Amino acid sequence: MDVVFQIVANSIIAGSLYTLIASGFTLTYSTTKFFNITHGVMTAVGAYTVFFLGKILGMPLLLAIIVGVLFAGLLGWVLNYFIYQPLRKKNASQLSLLVASLGAFTAIQACISLAFSSQFQTISHTAVMQKTFSIVGASVTQIQLIIVASALISFVSLTFFLKKTRFGTAIRAVSDDEEVAKVIGINTDKVIGIAFFIASALAGLAGILIGFDSAIEPTMGLALLMKGVTASIVGGLTSIFGAVVGSFLVSFVENFGIFYTAGEWRDAIVFTLLIIFLMFRPNGIIRT
Amino acid sequence: MKRNLLSLSDIHVHYGGVHALRGINLSLQAGEVVALMGSNGAGKSTILKTIFGLVPITSGSVCWRGTSTLPVPHDMVRKGISFVPQGRRVFANLSVEENLEIGGFSVTDQGLVRQRIRDVMNLFPILEKKRKEPSGTLSGGQQQLLAIARGLMSNPQVLLLDEPSLGLSPKAVKEVFETIKTMSQTQKTALMIVEHNIPSLLRIAHRGYILDKGTIVAEGDAQRLAKDSTLERIFTGSS
Numbered sequence: 288m289d290v291v292f293q294i295v296a297n298s299i300i301a302g303s304l305y306t307l308i309a310s311g312f313t314l315t316y317s318t319t320k321f322f323n324i325t326h327g328v329m330t331a332v333g334a335y336t337v338f339f340l341g342k343i344l345g346m347p348l349l350l351a352i353i354v355g356v357l358f359a360g361l362l363g364w365v366l367n368y369f370i371y372q373p374l375r376k377k378n379a380s381q382l383s384l385l386v387a388s389l390g391a392f393t394a395i396q397a398c399i400s401l402a403f404s405s406q407f408q409t410i411s412h413t414a415v416m417q418k419t420f421s422i423v424g425a426s427v428t429q430i431q432l433i434i435v436a437s438a439l440i441s442f443v444s445l446t447f448f449l450k451k452t453r454f455g456t457a458i459r460a461v462s463d464d465e466e467v468a469k470v471i472g473i474n475t476d477k478v479i480g481i482a483f484f485i486a487s488a489l490a491g492l493a494g495i496l497i498g499f500d501s502a503i504e505p506t507m508g509l510a511l512l513m514k515g516v517t518a519s520i521v522g523g524l525t526s527i528f529g530a531v532v533g534s535f536l537v538s539f540v541e542n543f544g545i546f547y548t549a550g551e552w553r554d555a556i557v558f559t560l561l562i563i564f565l566m567f568r569p570n571g572i573i574r575t
Numbered sequence: 576m577k578r579n580l581l582s583l584s585d586i587h588v589h590y591g592g593v594h595a596l597r598g599i600n601l602s603l604q605a606g607e608v609v610a611l612m613g614s615n616g617a618g619k620s621t622i623l624k625t626i627f628g629l630v631p632i633t634s635g636s637v638c639w640r641g642t643s644t645l646p647v648p649h650d651m652v653r654k655g656i657s658f659v660p661q662g663r664r665v666f667a668n669l670s671v672e673e674n675l676e677i678g679g680f681s682v683t684d685q686g687l688v689r690q691r692i693r694d695v696m697n698l699f700p701i702l703e704k705k706r707k708e709p710s711g712t713l714s715g716g717q718q719q720l721l722a723i724a725r726g727l728m729s730n731p732q733v734l735l736l737d738e739p740s741l742g743l744s745p746k747a748v749k750e751v752f753e754t755i756k757t758m759s760q761t762q763k764t765a766l767m768i769v770e771h772n773i774p775s776l777l778r779i780a781h782r783g784y785i786l787d788k789g790t791i792v793a794e795g796d797a798q799r800l801a802k803d804s805t806l807e808r809i810f811t812g813s814s
Contacts, residue, residue, distance in 0.1 A: 453680065456669070460677045463666040470627070470660055472652030472681040472729060525668075 289424040294542050296425035300500075302538035303438030307493035308515030309522065309530035310445060311486030317462035317525055318482045319375070321384040325366055325391045326490055327512025328399075331505055333359040333491025334498040335399050338410045355495050356488045363487020364480050366391055371483075372476055392508070399505040410498040430499045437496060441489060445527050458482055462525070490515075510554070514541075517561045523571030532572055536560075578641065580605050580765055581626065581656070581733055586635035588618075588625055595621045597789040599635070603733060608759050608766045610776045610797060613786035614809050619769040620661065622786075623735045626767075627651050627658045652681045657731035661738035661769075663718040665725070667711030671702050674710050674721055678728030688728070695724040698758060716747025720754060727764070736768045740775070748772060755779060777801045785809065 308330065315323045333355045341351035370387055379387075411417065416430040449455035461468045461478045469475050493511065497503065514537060522533025537557055544556035564571065579602040588596040596618050603609050611619040624630045626637060628646030636643045639654055651658075666674050675695060679688040696703040699720050705713060710721055719739055726734055739755065740748040752775045759766055759779060770776040777783065780797040785805050793805040800806065 453676075453685075456673060456677050457680060459669060459673075460666050460680075463668050464664055466629075467660060467664045467666065468677075469629070469648040470658045471678050471725060472649045473677070474649045 290546070292423050292425040294546050295539075296422065296427050296431075298535070298539040298542040300427070300431045300434055300538075301542060302535035303435045304493050304497060304511075305514050305518045305534035305538055306438040306531050307441055307489045307496075308511055309518035309534045310441065310527050311489040312512075312515050313519045313522070313524055313527060313530040314445075314458070314482050314486045315479075316519065318458060318465075318479050319371065319384075321371070321381050322388070322516075323371075323486075324385065324388040324512065325363070325395070326486060327508035327515070328392045328395045329359045329363055329487040329490035329508070330494030330497065330511050331399050331503065331508045332362055332395065332487075332494070334410065334494035334503040334507070335403055335408075335505075336491070337495050337498060338403070338408055338503060342408075342410055352495055356491050359491020359494070360484040360488030362395075363490075364484040367480055367483040372479070396505050396508065403505065405505055407502040407504050408498075409502050410495075411500075416499050428500070430496065434496045434500065437492060441492070442527065442531055445485070445489075449527065454478070454481070513554075514557060517557055520561060521564050521571055523573040525571075526573050529571055529573030536572070579603065579638070580640060581767075582638045583622070583626065584636050584638065586622075586625060586637070587633040588621055588630055589633050590621070590630070595630075595789055596625065599625075599789075599791060601784055601791065601794070603765050603767055605732065606759075606763055606765055607782065608768065608780045610780035610783035610800075611767065611769045611786065612773055612776070612783060612800075612806060616788075617786040617809075618789040619786055620737050621789075623658060623737050623767065623769060626735060627656065629658075649681070652729050652731075655729075655732035656735065657726040657729055657733070658735045659722050659726040659737060659739065661741050663715055663722055663742070665710040665713070665718050665721050667709065669710060670707050671705045671710050671713070671721060672707060674725050675702075675728055678725035681729050691728050691730060695727050698727070698761070699724045699754065714747070715743050716750055719743060719747070719751050723751075723754065723758075727758070727762070731764055733765045733767065736766060736770075738769055738771065740770060740772045748775065752779065773801075773806065 312326050315326065336355035336358045337351045340346040340354055341348050370391060371384060374384055374387060418429045420427055449459055457473050457478050460473060461475050465475050518533035518537045519530050521536055522529030537560060540560050541553055541557050545553050582602040583599050586596050586599040599622060611622060613619050621630060625632060626646060628648045628651055637646050675692050676688060679691055682688050701717055702721055702724055705717065710718060713721060739751050743751065756779045768776060777797045777800065782795065783797050783800045784791050785793040785800065787809050793800065793803055
């Protein structure tokens with residue numbers, strides 16, 4: 288029975304990480320309607336910023352984390368401002384935007400590899416974060432509790448921002464119909480830029496938390512992107528709540544799947560779930 | 576002589592390889608209702624989009640209160656121009672109230688936004704009853720009224736209406752035009768309306784322009800244009 292509780296705990300932890308990535312991906316996809324591959328590499332950007340500032344330069348950890356999150360957000364904003372926004376203004380096709388984001392993903396990943404090597408690195412230089420707790424028979428570390436709390440806080444904050452603030456309503460309006468949003472006086476370029484900042488900051492936070500929980504490598508973004516994108520698609524690609532539901536469905540199926548098969552099947556199980564949804568429920572669980 | 580709120584001078588617009596507007600000159604004064612008429616593809620909607628900055632101008636100038644301006648949508652809203660595009664394009668996933676709130680996005684004083692919502696609810700009582708409902712569930716006529724109400728939320732001096740009766744039932748068309756008439760009489764907003772329902776349009780318009788193939792072929796008093804043979808000639812295609 289303890290094994291089941293442990294799998295549930297692992298699913299909740301993985302689901303929380305996927306929530307951070309999928310929420311951001313959903314936010315940029317709903318406002319721009321393009322498949323932003325660069326979103327994945329922001330996990331590595333956030334993680335390596337903390338690695339560089341905290342572990343190499345010795346900056347206080349909390350400050351390094353804040354800078355890491357903000358830097359990932361800023362880079363997302365910069366990529367949108369200098370690459371995707373001009374392409375959108377030229378009515379570039381979705382394929383052109385996809386290729387541009389793939390190029391940016393590859394370039395950033397290569398820069399990280401050149402700067403820090405392709406080896407695995409750890410950014411946790413304190414044992415405190417690995418302190419273990421037992422919760423209803425499941426063993427979880429302090430950082431894993433922080434991961435769950437971060438996802439919960441991010442979801443609540445983002446939902447409040449989107450539902451209760453003027454700017455959040457503007458983001459929802461742009462997601463609904465960008466041209467009409469322009470017509471009523473919303474500066475859609477600014478709104479989309481802020482959506483990119485928030486999304487990339489969330490991805491950066493996910494990367495940092497993974498770095499404290501296990502290890503980081505320059506290519507970490509692709510696998511995380513695919514899980515996050517699967518969660519977004521399963522969730523319906525239009526709402527943050529859908530992204531959360533999709534994230535936890537993916538993580539539970541993934542963790543229970545490998546329990547009954549083997550760890551090597553992890554990605555195959557997730558993509559099988561994606562294919563099932565694309566074939567039988569392409570609009571996802573939460574339809575708006 | 577009244578000063579023009581808005582004027583277009585020798586406007587040319589190209590859509591890809593198409594010369595959509597060919598030297599358009601027109602004006603709109605405060606409180607006036609101006610009709611833009613013509614067959615499909617004459618350039619009526621392009622004029623509204625040009626004024627609002629949704630299509631790039633090849634040459635010519637747009638003047639707002641006598642000053643030449645480069646139209647950019649969010650700037651035009653701040654200047655006092657509102658645009659209601661054709662096709663009842665409301666934010667379907669937002670409630671009626673949220674549509675109105677976002678319509679007042681350019682108004683920074685939230686107290687003023689609440690006041691404007693009360694004002695437009697008074698002007699469009701049906702929206703009050705549907706306040707919390709997702710706007711995607713409203714009927715076509717109600718969605719059109721919501722789109723117009725949303726356009727009024729920024730308290731514009733000029734409201735550009737593109738085909739407000741498009742795709743509506745005769746009953747809904749009557750309701751929409753009644754509301755526009757009431758609005759033009761009670762508000763100080765000047766209206767520039769593109770519409771295929773010429774009799775309904777000319778009943779509420781003061782002046783009008785008739786377009787054909789991107790040029791203005793007739794203009795003047797609405798009642799005079801109603802009797803002008805140009806309209807019949809354009810719509811029937813006779814020379």
